Amino acid sequence: MRIILLGPPGVGKGTQARFIAQRYGIPQISTGDMLRAAVRAGSAIGLEARRYMDAGALVPDGVIIELVRDRVREPDCGAGFLLDGFPRTVPQAQAMAAAAIRVDLVVEFWLAREELLERSSGRLVHPASGRTYHVRFSPPRVPGKDNITGEDLVRRADDESEAATKRLEVYDLHAVPLAYYYAGLRASGGQDAPRYLRMSADGAVDSVRDKLFKVLDARRVAATG
Numbered sequence: 001m002r003i004i005l006l007g008p009p010g011v012g013k014g015t016q017a018r019f020i021a022q023r024y025g026i027p028q029i030s031t032g033d034m035l036r037a038a039v040r041a042g043s044a045i046g047l048e049a050r051r052y053m054d055a056g057a058l059v060p061d062g063v064i065i066e067l068v069r070d071r072v073r074e075p076d077c078g079a080g081f082l083l084d085g086f087p088r089t090v091p092q093a094q095a096m097a098a099a100a101i102r103v104d105l106v107v108e109f110w111l112a113r114e115e116l117l118e119r120s121s122g123r124l125v126h127p128a129s130g131r132t133y134h135v136r137f138s139p140p141r142v143p144g145k146d147n148i149t150g151e152d153l154v155r156r157a158d159d160e161s162e163a164a165t166k167r168l169e170v171y172d173l174h175a176v177p178l179a180y181y182y183a184g185l186r187a188s189g190g191q192d193a194p195r196y197l198r199m200s201a202d203g204a205v206d207s208v209r210d211k212l213f214k215v216l217d218a219r220r221v222a223a224t225g
């Protein structure tokens, strides 16, 4: 199963992506996590990416495309993968198609803007694993500490209000053209065109997860049956 998970920052993509990866045994490929790891490692890509990320802007397409192209060629992607936060722009989606990286399903989560800002303003992250919590909706067992390692949780620099607002604007700018791109692919009757599905991410984490599993289970049965 090859899935793309799209949605505005703060919608809960990363959380849901983790559930999908576990249930279907496919790797979660989060370009945000990959970039944050590069920033922590101080690599050339990390140094370049950081100034865009801190400002809530997108990292240039060329950098991201190369990262993803290399990652999906790794052996653990043989049975499929889940792309979390990629593609973010039409050129990224086109580059995927040009590299013959096929996708079965695109799921786009949506949520009201006030709720998005509330979700990202309460987010806490365990930097080493990418595990996320929320001070109100899914608090860690011990305040400020990761449930598994007990290490400190931090706020993401780009969740501070100015960058968070900017990230929403950037998302809005690209989301519609991207949806049109996939709709166009589908309409042109291309056999390889993925299905595109919009889903509300409103409600508790578990109820969104169950709704998503229902859709994915049905698709898996359809694909193998």
Ligand code: AMP
Binding pocket: 009, 031, 032, 033, 035, 052, 053, 054, 056, 057, 058, 059, 060, 061, 064, 084, 085, 086, 087, 088, 089, 092, 158, 167
């Ligand atoms: P995320 O964790 O998905 O919210 O991503 C955090 C930040 O990483 C974004 O605000 C961008 O600066 C950068 N980023 C992640 N994925 C992409 C992408 N596909 N294209 C461009 N920039 C990205």
